[in-house]
Amino acid sequence: MAEYKPIRKVVSGNYAAAYAVKHARVEVVAAYPITPQTSIIEKIAEFLANGEIEGLEYVPVESEHSAMAACIGASATGARAFTATSAQGLALMHEMLHWASGARLPIVMVDVNRAMAPPWSVWDDQTDSLSQRDTGWMQFYAENNQEVYDGVLMAFKIAETVNLPAMVVESAFILSHTYDVVEMIPQELVDEFLPPRKPLYTLTDFDNPIAVGALGGPNDYYEFRYKIQKAMEKAEKVIHEVGKEFGERFGRDYSQMIELYRTEDADFVFMGMGSLMGTVKQAVDILREEGYKVGAAKVRWFRPFPKKELYELAKSVEGIAVLDRNFSFGQEGILFNEAKGALYNTDAKPLIKNYIVGLGGRDFTVNDVRKIAENMKAIIDKGELDVEVDWYHLKR
């Protein structure tokens, strides 16, 4: 193994994604522009135009639905395929997301989290990606540009090991258009980490033709679903392994599906996903100095859902404040709902409260975390919730 000397570049989250696509030696990119995803596919096109990428076919399709369909055709033919989108684009792809996981194709996509219209909004909100929860895609939420880059490389490896597609999620503008230092990995070392794809099947064995996606009657369909669940369970193990390997090779360990920050002796923790957890970690440092015994739990992988890690955490704390930059109408924040569900049949029963924050790009600051900490402390002292779901920013 060659010695690892990172290449530091100051890039936006979107460019970090584009570099990762280049380094992953993706063979087919099919994509359709939508703000704020556009600069990912523009950068990839620029790489091609400058001769910086070889062996890539770029298909500028006429819609996101077709982008995913073309990735599916490419992936079924054995190619490593990538696309990127946001919000309305992701919603338009929805039907084909099922097709990708059902056909067991390890396509990787970057979704730039953007609020769903109406009203029109181009700002951060996780409801677009979380609406795809049940499509059989794995979902990784990046906190910063480095995690976007690392996430794409790991996603390909994990996806190709378990034969399920994976989504790497970054937040609109907060990451997509904000520049930061990203440590990139030299190509030879990426190649060692991520060798060429070995497909489960391809459409190019002309001596042994196959038919993919045929009618599955009630006698068979059920087992197909079960196998997807088995692959998701396997993915948990693979995520731990690949995350650990990534750490050993490149110094950034991703072996935990929930990254724990100063939680060892915490009375309560803030739990959430994506870029807002950067703010939360900073707030934790400040709050610790102010005497709060708090920590942060960043959920990296939402699918498969890290039930076991959540249980271990829940056993050790008195309260969990779930910060949801998303909402499931008629119910509650989506991560909150999942977390509660995961703990119900266990003996870990911390107070767990839902704070709806940052929808549609509403600012979420260290000061907001402090206010939430004050509220959490009060309810823990009292031993009961005031409200279960708190629309934290609401103008009253």
Place this chain on the structure above:
Amino acid sequence: MEIPENVKKRLSIPADEHFYAGHTACQGCGASLGIRYVLKAYGRKTIFTIPACCSTIIAGPWPYTAFEANLFHTAFETTGAVMSGIEAALKAKGYKVKGEDGVMVVGWAGDGGTADIGLQALSGFLERGHDAVYIMYDNEAYMNTGIQRSGSTPYGAWTTNTPGGKRHFLEKRHKKKVIDIVIAHEIPYAATASIAFPEDFIRKLKKAQKTPGPSFIQLFAPCPTGWRSPTDKSIELARLAVQTAYFPLFEYENGRYKINMPSTKKEPKPIEEFLKLQGRFKYMTKEDIEILQNWVLHEWEKLKKLAEVFG
């Protein structure tokens, strides 16, 4: 011995079979014959994309397949896009695509999946210039979901969502001319074909294979189930569609039009001959038939003009 001209012609149909008996089409299904000819023409080095349509079923349920070629079943509106992805992947992997010895990427979709819901993906596929062949088998309705109208359903036809009844409610629109929409993309090769004229169809498939870029063939494929026609009349119906100029056979090649059938020298047969063998037209009044007849002749004149001016 001298082989007579008509027999020689028939030798142009390859003897190889790559479509297995035991497929699940209805008796007399035109689409299934079409599949058989496409497989004869292109053989095993072919990757099919089939969207939701009767052919999904015809190909057989998991774990069976009636196709001796690779087949990817896809969503209703995605034929053009999935083909594009397959072609791109083949190129990225260094395969020769199209041409005599290249891999054939074939889209096989019904009129619904082509003229209606899949039109956008078809347009994208054509416009981007992928090396692949899109074949629309035209049975003039959504058969798979139980005979509902499509954009390709003709004037006057009964379907389950344009039923005939007391208030004489039938399909009031003429057949959408998908091939004209395709030609507007100025692709190198487009043609109409019919299961009643397999030599012509095979020749067109071969031409599509040799022509670089996207090709499109609209294949007339009767459906006894949806047309309420006797199962042994499918070929006859397909032939009458050509002879009445209801579905003329022609080719478009790099801006040039060529009519193959019926003869431009003879008057086409009256449309009734085509209509009367089918239950789906039984609600038509005399006036309706006249409206359809006028449309057919009008379109036929238009096509003849095109062939004359751009022949």
